[in-house]
Every structure is written in C-alpha cells, then in structure tokens.
Amino acid sequence: MDDSLLARLRPLRERIDALDAQILDLLNQRARTALEVGQAKQAFDADGPILKPEREAMVIRRLQELNKGPFTDQAIDAVWSQIISTCRGLESTLTVAYLGPQGSFSEQAALEHFGHAVQRLRCNSFDEVFRAVEAGQADAGMVPVENSTEGAVNRTLDLLLNSPLKVLGERSIKIQHCLMTQSGTLDGVKRVMAHPQALAQCQSWLTQNHPELARDAASSNAEAARVAAEDPAVAAIAGTAAAEAWNLQVVASGIQDDPQNRTRFLAVGAMATQATGHDKTSVILAVPNRAGAVYEMLAPLAAHGVSMTRLESRPARTGQWEYYFYVDLLGHYDDAPVAQALAELKKQVAFFKVLGSYPAQ
Ligand SMILES: O=C(O)C(=O)C[C@]1(C(=O)O)C=C[C@@H](O)C=C1
Structure with a gap:
C-alpha cells in the first residue's frame, strides 16, 4: 500500500480499534446485565419463558428512533437481533x-x-x-x-x-429463487424439483426458458437441493443459502415471476406477548352463510376505527359453502379500541379465535 495512504489510515484504524474495544466492553456489560435479568426471571418463575418478544421489539425500535446514522435502521435490526440473541442465549437456550x-x-x-x-x-x-x-x-x-x-x-x-x-x-x-445443479449447467438434467409454492412462483420463467424439464414437488426447496446434490439429473429451485449448504452451482438466479416476491x-409459541404500541392481532372468525353476514362481521372494526391489514378465507369443509376468515388487525388485544371491537364481534359470529397479538414488523 502507498506510504502516504498508510500514514493517513493509521490513526483512523487506531481510532476504530479503540472504539471496537469500547464496544466489546459494553457488549460484555450488556451480556452480564442480561444474565442478571435471567436470574431475576428464574427466581420469580423457574418455568417461565426467557423469550420476551415485546421487549426485543421495543429495544430495537427505541434504538431506531434514537439513531442519527450513518448506521441504517435495517443494520440496527440486523446487529441488535444478534446481540439480543446472544444475551438471550446466555440466559437460556x-x-x-x-x-x-x-x-x-x-x-x-x-x-x-x-x-x-x-x-x-x-x-x-x-x-x-x-x-x-x-x-x-x-x-x-x-x-x-x-x-x-x-x-x-x-x-x-x-x-x-x-x-x-x-x-x-x-x-x-x-x-429470490435460483435454479441450481451439481455442475452449474443443465446438461443431462431431466427434472426440476421444488416446493409446490416455489414451482408456482417460477412457473412463467420455467415455461418460457425450460419447458423440457419435468416439474416435481418436494417437501421443501432445501429438500429439493439435497436431492439435486445426490442426483445429477435433478435441478432444484431454492435460495442461495441452499446452494451453499448443498454445494450446488447456480444456473440462473432471480427466476421468480415477481421480482418483488x-x-x-x-x-x-406457547406464551402471550404484551403490547408494544405498534402491534398486530390475528383472529379467525366464521359467520353463518347468509346475505350481509361478512359485512356485519367487519362492522365493529370500522365502528372502533380498527384497521384491517389482511383478510383471507379458507373453506370450513362442511360442504355448505361456509368459510373461516383469517383477519389481521392493527393494534393489540389489550388496546381499548381492539378490545371493544373484538368483544362486539365475538357476540355476533359463529366462531371466534384469537391467534395472538404481537409486535408489527
Ligand atoms: O429484558 C429481558 O427480559 C431480557 O431477557 C433481556 C433481552 C435482551 O437481551 O435485551 C433478552 C431476551 C428477551 O427476550 C428480551 C430482552
């Protein structure tokens, strides 16, 4: 390296070394404090969960709010997820x-x-x-x-x-789906394997580019990668992590029909999660099969100003054209508007189940 560049870098690198030593010291102080938290929890309830999803979400959100950059909010999420994971792991696996x-x-x-x-x-x-x-x-x-x-x-x-x-x-x-094989080419490849969801997500690309390949369902994409690693006649659709894990070569990447997939x-899990101020609640509902029933089912949400972020239906398998509705709401079930809307809703539906309230991502 050029001497003048080295001379310029030396003090900057010394500063980074000093900062890293401080970060290390602080990380160890944090880890010791988490251990104390773990001991306090253990003394209170020996069988209680160590995992507190609401606290983890709030730790990260607070730092993102404090953040002035240039460290990005996404980086805060990635770095603190690992810090919290390590501290949690010291408390209990x-x-x-x-x-x-x-x-x-x-x-x-x-x-x-x-x-x-x-x-x-x-x-x-x-x-x-x-x-x-x-x-x-x-x-x-x-x-x-x-x-x-x-x-x-x-x-x-x-x-x-x-x-x-x-x-x-x-x-x-x-x-991001990739097509992968042992050799990195499609020579001698007869079949492409993936989870049915992945085959569906790549169907136009496969039809346009490789109509000759038979499509076979696997229990997961990574399982397809495992099979491809054993059989040179098989290509797998999976992510790059699977290519690395099974030592496969990528033939084509980003082959999903929707680039924003x-x-x-x-x-x-078994435990309930406390409110964080920015939560979602997932519920399952069923209403009698009659005109206006779905409209009435959703009316209490509108009345209490609760936003719905998702509505999905699944056949109830009664043969009567009845459905379960999977609804995601903004807010925690302990928040007054959600609690009131759900209490009203519960009175008028044929089936009601709260799947849980949890921090919104
Ligand atoms: O605050 C707690 O309850 C902790 O156990 C500490 C901590 C953390 O490292 O911040 C770790 C695990 C929990 O899931 C939540 C937070």
Whole structure:
C-alpha cells in the first residue's frame, strides 16, 4: 500500500480499534446485565419463558428512533437481533423449529427473527413444526403464512385453526429463487424439483426458458437441493443459502415471476406477548352463510376505527359453502379500541379465535 495512504489510515484504524474495544466492553456489560435479568426471571418463575418478544421489539425500535446514522435502521435490526440473541442465549437456550433442511427460507426467516444464538430444530413438515412446539421440544416455531405471488400458505392456516399455540411475531423476507445443479449447467438434467409454492412462483420463467424439464414437488426447496446434490439429473429451485449448504452451482438466479416476491412468516409459541404500541392481532372468525353476514362481521372494526391489514378465507369443509376468515388487525388485544371491537364481534359470529397479538414488523 502507498506510504502516504498508510500514514493517513493509521490513526483512523487506531481510532476504530479503540472504539471496537469500547464496544466489546459494553457488549460484555450488556451480556452480564442480561444474565442478571435471567436470574431475576428464574427466581420469580423457574418455568417461565426467557423469550420476551415485546421487549426485543421495543429495544430495537427505541434504538431506531434514537439513531442519527450513518448506521441504517435495517443494520440496527440486523446487529441488535444478534446481540439480543446472544444475551438471550446466555440466559437460556432458545430452540426454534422450522421447515428444514439446512438452507431453507424458513431457516433464513427464523435466524433473522431470533438471531443465530438458537438451537435449530429442522422439521420435515409444517405439521411437525407445530407438534414440536406444542410438545415443548421447541420454544418457538417459524412458519410461512403468505406469499406476495401465491397468496396464503393453506397448511399453515389450517394448523393455526386447530393449534393452541399463539402468534408471537412476524417477519417478511424477500424470496429470490435460483435454479441450481451439481455442475452449474443443465446438461443431462431431466427434472426440476421444488416446493409446490416455489414451482408456482417460477412457473412463467420455467415455461418460457425450460419447458423440457419435468416439474416435481418436494417437501421443501432445501429438500429439493439435497436431492439435486445426490442426483445429477435433478435441478432444484431454492435460495442461495441452499446452494451453499448443498454445494450446488447456480444456473440462473432471480427466476421468480415477481421480482418483488416476498414471504411473510409467523413465529408461534406457547406464551402471550404484551403490547408494544405498534402491534398486530390475528383472529379467525366464521359467520353463518347468509346475505350481509361478512359485512356485519367487519362492522365493529370500522365502528372502533380498527384497521384491517389482511383478510383471507379458507373453506370450513362442511360442504355448505361456509368459510373461516383469517383477519389481521392493527393494534393489540389489550388496546381499548381492539378490545371493544373484538368483544362486539365475538357476540355476533359463529366462531371466534384469537391467534395472538404481537409486535408489527
Ligand atoms: O429484558 C429481558 O427480559 C431480557 O431477557 C433481556 C433481552 C435482551 O437481551 O435485551 C433478552 C431476551 C428477551 O427476550 C428480551 C430482552
């Protein structure tokens, strides 16, 4: 390196070294304080949860409000998620279940949401994720609930209907699909495998560019990558994390039909989450099959000024054209307008279930 540049960099690098030493000292002070918090919680309730989703969201939001830059708010989220994850991990190990194997988008969402200092429990299906959390093998689960191209993830909606678990949080991640093979070419490749949602998200691209490839469903994209790593006649559609995890070469990237393709995941667990001032509440409702019933169902929300961010329906499987409605509202169920709207709503619907209130992302 040029001597004059070196001379200029030396004091700046010395300053960075000194700042890093201060940050390290502060991080260790924070970690010791979190350990004390853990001991206080343990003394109060030995079996109580260490994870406090509302507190984690508020720590990060407060720092984003204090932030004057040039560190970005997104970077604050990424860095403090890891700091909190490490502090939480010192208090007690958090086990998170999600659809594996290694390199799945569910793994990416779980690690972005809970940080890397967690025990990973990779499952073969969404059903297994719910079972693991319900049985206490995992403290939390991470499941996709909707995709911006393909809409609802129906199996997740059905599991939410029947599970006692609560929604603890949400995390939306950008989904960039890649076509990948062992060799990095399509020579000798006969089939393309992926989760049905991913095949649907890439269908126009596949039809235009590779109509010759047979399309096969896999239980997850990362599972398709695992198969492709064993079989040179198989290409997989998955994210770059799966390509790295299974040592595959990317043939084409960003092949999803919608470049802005995103998937929203929900964190689920056994504990309830307190209000943070910027929350969402997810509920399931059913109304009798008659004219005006859906309109009436939503009237209390409008009356109390509660905004609805999502409305999804699923057949109730009665053969009577009856539906369950999955509704997301802005606000926590402890907030007066939401509490009042839900109390009124409950009186007039045939079915009512609160899935949980949680910090809005
Ligand atoms: O405040 C707490 O309850 C803590 O345990 C500390 C802490 C943190 O590191 O800030 C860690 C884990 C909890 O989920 C929330 C916050």
